Amino acid sequence: MKSNVTAPPVRSRAPASLDVLQQLRVVVRLAGNHSAHVERAAGIPGAQLWALHEIAQADGLSVGELAARLRVHQTTVSNLLHRLEAATLVRKGRLPDDQRVVRIHLTAAGRKALKAAATPARGLLPNVLDGMSAAQLRKVHDGLAVLVECMGGGDPALAGKPMPFTK
Known part of the structure; x- marks a missing residue:
């Protein structure tokens, strides 16, 4: 016997908070998975690979110039460079x-690590963001700004630190 009851119309609704949380989990996991893949391929974490990439693009960068390219604090770059230098990559x-x-230069081992790495060397998130339209970037930026504000504004110094899975 057929029912005469029809399904309610599908209404456009704002995503529930758990839907948004799931999307954030996906973003973080995709970026983390990419970083793990990079580390397996190159033998170094993503942040170090990105630093090598930037140095390869402009050999002889200063610490300040590299920090500006990576959008991190100079102290963070100094720590990265210490690890890269200990590994004889720079x-x-x-x-x-x-x-x-102080000027930074790639060594032959640094060039080899860069070639062995999965692309994009800058990391999945920067690469994806670079590929977005201005309108898409604005939406992402505005949405994240609201989230940061709702979380108490955050410490501006946090923006200058690499993601935990890229160290």
Whole structure:
């Protein structure tokens, strides 16, 4: 026997908070999975690989210039460089006419690690964000700004630290 009851019309509704939470989980996990893949391929964490990529793009960057390219604090870059230098992936040098500024250069091992890595070297999130339209970026930015504000505004210094899974 057929029922004469029809399903209620599908209404456009705002996503429930748990729907949004699931989306955030997916974003974080996708980025983390990519970072793990990069680390397996290159043998170094994603943040270090991104630093190598930026140094390869402009050999002889200063610590401040690299920090600006990575959008992190200079202290964070110094820590990254310490690990990269210990692994002999970069070398630091000073110009003969200006000993104040440290310049960073890739070593042969650094170039090899960069070639062995999965792409994109900058990481999945920066690559995806770079591919978005201005309107899409605005939506993501505005939505995240609301989330950060609702979470208490956050410490601005947090923006200058790499994601935990990229260290």
